[in-house]
Amino acid sequence: MQATVQIKRLEGGENLPLPKQMSELAAGFDLYAAVTDTVELKPGERALIPTGFALSMPAGLEAQIRPRSGLAYKHGITCLNSPGTIDADYRGEVKVLLINHGQESFRIERGERIAQMVFQYVPRIQLETVLELSETVRGSGGFGHTGQ
Template structure:
């Protein structure tokens, strides 16, 4: 449970790193930016890890979900191949954003470009119980597309 004394602690690792921020009062995610000394080439069809220049201490019991920015992915066709990514509460390394260029040409990423967003979510951990059989449901073992079009 968060208290008035709970913060998302952020460490700036490199010059040029920007502290994440919520762009509007109702925004669920805070923007993460590319911390680069110069433009970075994102070759078409390839994945590149983009540094943010930040490390953070997410409070125990929470995770940082790293998600694509909708405008960046739809307008530029630059996506995150592992979306959403998870930053665990015990990770203290630099936050790196994997980006995949799905456009038809190479893309130059500029320093300070907003490349992803992070949503802080509570994590629920359940005890695990191995059972010989699972209870039945109406859906059963129906997989992809089994509930309709």
């Protein structure tokens, strides 16, 4: 399956790489910080970081913004709303909501890789109201229902 996604570089995104897959089989496209000044993210703080681009996706597609594993592991930096969803009808700038769960301040510089974007197909769903649901072995067992 292949889809075409249009990308528009925005003011502030000049001279930055566009989202890029870092290996041939990478699922995600790395996103770069389009900050004009260094952003210092202290422990427990969050910041909305611009990327300098907007998208136009066909209906039935979404983009998910996810953390970069290296930033999470090495510095405790992750996406607060993860995965963040970009709907096919959104045309504004893609921004990344980062939070510092680490012990030390973290500096976000212009052009730094801050997150990844993964595209997913989204089926059209029609909800149907019913009086009863089908039975399963699990039933209504929720959080921790398996004892683990």
